[in-house]
Amino acid sequence: MIVFYEAEKPGVPPLRVWRKSTYGDGHAYEMLRHGEWVPAKKPGDVLQSREVADDFVAVLRWAVLPNGNVVSLLAFAWDDKLHFWLHSQDTGVARYSLSEAADKTYNEALPPGAIQAPIDTPLNEHEVRRLLAKRTAEAASAAEVVAREQAARAEQQRGAKLARLRELSERTLESLTAAEYAERMKLKRELRGQL
Amino acid sequence: MGKQGRVPQDTFDYGEHTIPGTTVVMPRRDPAHEYAPKSRPFVFPQAEVEDIAIGLRLGLNIMLTGPTGCGKTALPRAVCAELGEPLIRFNCDGETRVSNLRGMNVPVARDGVLALAFSPGDLAQCMQNGWKVMLDEIDAALPSVRFVLQPVLEEDNRTLRIPETGETIVAAKGFTVFATGNTVGYRARTRAQYAGTSPLNSAFVDRFGMVIACDYPARAEEIKRVQVNVPDCPLDLVDGICRVAEDLRADAKFTADFSTRRCIQWARLMVEYKGDELRSAKLAVLRKLESATDAIVAKEVICRVFGYEKSAL
Numbered sequence: 001m002i003v004f005y006e007a008e009k010p011g012v013p014p015l016r017v018w019r020k021s022t023y024g025d026g027h028a029y030e031m032l033r034h035g036e037w038v039p040a041k042k043p044g045d046v047l048q049s050r051e052v053a054d055d056f057v058a059v060l061r062w063a064v065l066p067n068g069n070v071v072s073l074l075a076f077a078w079d080d081k082l083h084f085w086l087h088s089q090d091t092g093v094a095r096y097s098l099s100e101a102a103d104k105t106y107n108e109a110l111p112p113g114a115i116q117a118p119i120d121t122p123l124n125e126h127e128v129r130r131l132l133a134k135r136t137a138e139a140a141s142a143a144e145v146v147a148r149e150q151a152a153r154a155e156q157q158r159g160a161k162l163a164r165l166r167e168l169s170e171r172t173l174e175s176l177t178a179a180e181y182a183e184r185m186k187l188k189r190e191l192r193g194q195l
Numbered sequence: 196m197g198k199q200g201r202v203p204q205d206t207f208d209y210g211e212h213t214i215p216g217t218t219v220v221m222p223r224r225d226p227a228h229e230y231a232p233k234s235r236p237f238v239f240p241q242a243e244v245e246d247i248a249i250g251l252r253l254g255l256n257i258m259l260t261g262p263t264g265c266g267k268t269a270l271p272r273a274v275c276a277e278l279g280e281p282l283i284r285f286n287c288d289g290e291t292r293v294s295n296l297r298g299m300n301v302p303v304a305r306d307g308v309l310a311l312a313f314s315p316g317d318l319a320q321c322m323q324n325g326w327k328v329m330l331d332e333i334d335a336a337l338p339s340v341r342f343v344l345q346p347v348l349e350e351d352n353r354t355l356r357i358p359e360t361g362e363t364i365v366a367a368k369g370f371t372v373f374a375t376g377n378t379v380g381y382r383a384r385t386r387a388q389y390a391g392t393s394p395l396n397s398a399f400v401d402r403f404g405m406v407i408a409c410d411y412p413a414r415a416e417e418i419k420r421v422q423v424n425v426p427d428c429p430l431d432l433v434d435g436i437c438r439v440a441e442d443l444r445a446d447a448k449f450t451a452d453f454s455t456r457r458c459i460q461w462a463r464l465m466v467e468y469k470g471d472e473l474r475s476a477k478l479a480v481l482r483k484l485e486s487a488t489d490a491i492v493a494k495e496v497i498c499r500v501f502g503y504e505k506s507a508l
Contacts, residue, residue: 173434174415178442178500185435185472186502 161187214277217241219248227279230326236423237273238416246407247274255404256348256372258333263377264454266420267409268331271373280369281326285317287336293343300359313359318347322355325367334376334395341399348372348402374403411455414441420455425462432470435501436461439480442496449492451484472501473508481508 168176168184176184212223216239224231247270250257259267268284275282285296298316302309321328333341346354353366376395400406412420417437422430436458443453457480464475476497484490494508 173431178438181435181438182500182502184502185431185500188431189502 158191162191165191212277214239214244214248214274217244219244221248221251221274221278223277224279228281228326230281230283231279232272232276232282234276235273236426237269237276238419238423239273239277240270240412240416243270243407243409244274246405247271250405251371253404254350254371256350256374256402258374258376258400258403258406259409260376260378260406261409262411262452262454264452264456265409265411266455267375267407268329270409271327271329275327281324282329282373283317283321283326284329284331286331287333287340289335289337291336291340293340296340297343297355297357298359313357315357318344319355319357319364322347322353322364322366322370325369327369327371327373329373329375331375332377333374334378334393338393338396341396344372345399345402348399350402350404372403411440411444411453414438417441417455417458421458421462424459425466427466428462429470432465432472433462435472436465438500439476439493439497442500443493446492446496449489449496450486451489453480457483472497473503476508 165184165187168180168187171180173181207228208225209222210225211220213220218241219239247257249255257271259270261267272282272284294316296316296318298314298319300311301314303312304310305312315323318328320326330336330344346356347366353370355364355366356362357364411417414434414437417440418430418433421428421433421436425433440453440455440458443449461475461479464479465472468475480497481490481493484493495505497503498505498507
């Protein structure tokens with residue numbers, strides 16, 4: 001089963017969830033409405049207008065960016081063709097392209113650190129929000145821990161370097177070997193104004 | 196020289212004066228002669244100053260040899276500045292003619308008639324007035340010029356014949372000849388950086404009662420020399436500059452000279468560029484090196500001494 005999520009669009013407040021299921025004589029699409037799956041449009045249906053097409057928008061993939069925004073790859077039918085649309089919260093429509101190219105572009109468009117959701121993860125709006133929040137919080141928390149550790153390590157290193165620079169500065173220049181002199185000058189540049 | 200002919204001798208005294216930083220006591224003229232060099236910061240090396248003091252006392256001609264920028268010209272200049280003694284510096288080169296030293300007839304207007312009158316050269320004036328003369332880069336002068344100098348260099352009877360006037364100038368008391376050269380000429384055959392110099396005739400060299408071989412100072416001494424010239428440069432940077440100089444001079448792959456003068460120039464730029472060792476090094480050191488190998492060696496040494504990555508320069 002592949003589950004699609006409807007895109008967030010201006011004028012379409014609820015996030016509707018679609019699914020493609022295989023039963024009976026072939027593929028069919030269902031829509032989650034009031035907690036129940038109800039029949040939706042089928043691939044063979046002829047779409048006549050933009051309005052109809054807009055009703056057939058689905059999120060194929062989505063990802064959380066490091067800044068917490070969501071990028072989603074939308075699929076929609078319009079003019080009797082299947083279109084793909086890369087949508088981002090910050091910029092609105094980020095990319096638009098047809099067919100398979102869209103998926104490639106989607107991956108390329110994601111900045112480093114983006115958390116991608118599995119394609120077939122069944123989620124409703126609440127779950128999407130919760131997962132996003134959780135993963136964002138986890139990522140933020142992990143990043144915070146890493147940053148704290150890095151800061152502590154840097155502080156420790158800076159302290160050691162300062163101590164070493166003090167030690168070298170207290171000695172006379174004549175007593176420094178070539179390596180010690182080079183170390184002193186390097187530390188002095190690194191810790192300019194801190195001694 | 197600016198003025199020609201005999202300069203009126205004011206009354207003056209001689210008093211004992213200790214050359215700064217040394218224990219050498221020499222007679223100082225008071226007030227200083229108007230042609231005495233202006234005093235500049237200088238670190239006097241004890242041994243060389245002792246030698247010059249003895250040379251002056253005995254009335255010897257003094258030759259100073261050494262690599263470029265080691266202070267062989269600055270030393271007699273600084274000593275004369277300390278002593279208030281007049282010193283005329285004459286730079287020798289391939290274009291120097293005997294007439295530049297001895298003098299020549301020049302056209303003058305006399306009672307509305309153009310006539311020739313003898314105008315004494317620098318050497319002739321120094322001899323007449325008992326001044327000290329410095330023949331700089333003597334090994335760059337043509338042999339013919341050096342032969343003319345030989346009677347002037349006779350320490351017990353210094354004379355200069357002036358064919359234009361038929362006169363013979365006998366050197367006045369106090370006249371001393373200093374000469375400087377990168378070596379006594381022999382490096383002209385081996386070192387590219389002394390191109391243009393020629394070996395000195397041994398009869399000419401023999402007329403110098405004293406040859407002082409100057410060389411680049413040890414690091415501690417060089418630090419003092421740089422500091423006295425660039426007092427604003429922090430000591431640790433001066434130390435680094437002198438470490439670079441020391442290492443490059445000892446490096447067999449480095450064929451150029453690294454003079455104390457260059458250290459001073461680097462230190463000056465170091466102050467202007469707020470301690471930027473590499474930027475100042477490019478301007479004061481690296482761009483002066485003609486050989487690519489020398490430049491590579493110098494870059495490596497500069498980066499190593501100042502604790503930079505090799506690729507920093």
